[in-house]
Amino acid sequence: MKKSVILFSIFFFISFTINTVNTFAQAKIYSQGFYTMKDLNLADNVTYIVENNEPYVDGLLFIINSSKNVEQFIRIPPSSTRNPLIPIKPDYKFIIYGDVKLTFKQAKIS
Template identity: 60%
Template sequence: MKKFIAVFLVLYFIINPIATAAETKTYSQGFYTMKDLNLSENTIYKVQNNEPYVQGLLIILDSNSRVQQLIRIPSNSTENTLIPLAKDYKFIIYNNVNLTFFQ
C-alpha cells in the first residue's frame, strides 16, 4: 500500500504541471492588465480569435492611456503578433470574442 501511494504521488506531481502548462486561457470582452492576462514584460506574444463568426478588437494602452497598438482580429484568426509589452500596459477587448494569448 505504501508503494502504491508513493508511486501515485510521484506520478501526480510529474503529470499535473504538464497538464496545467498546456491549458490555454481565453479572454472575452473587458478591461485587463498584464497581470490579469499573465503576460510577461518585453516578450512578444501572439493573439488569436477562437470565435467562428465574430470579429474582435484589441486595444493596448500605456500608462498615459495612449494607444500603443490597435488590432482588428478577424473570426477564427490563427495569430496576430503584438508589440513587445511593458508592465504597465492595459488591454481592452471589444466584442463577444474569445481571445487566446500565446508566445
C-alpha cells in the same frame, strides 16, 4: 534460465510503471473587458500572438500605455490564429471589445 526470467519480469514490471504523459497548460480564454498584464498572465518585454477562437465574430484589441496613449490597435478577424503583438511593457492595459474569445500565446522565435 532462471536469471533471464527474473530479468524479463523486472523489465516487464518497470515498463508498465513508467508513464510518459505529456501535459499541456490549458490556454486561458478572455472575453470582452478591461485587463492588465497581471490579469492576462503576460510577461514584460516578450512578444505574443493573439488568437480569436470565435468562428463568426470579429474582435478589437486595444493596448494602452500608462499615459493613456494607444500603443497598438488590432482588428482580429474570426478564427484567426496569428496576430502578432508589440513587445509588452509592465504598465500596459488591454481592452477587448466584441463578443470574442481571445487567447494570448508567446510567439515562437524563428
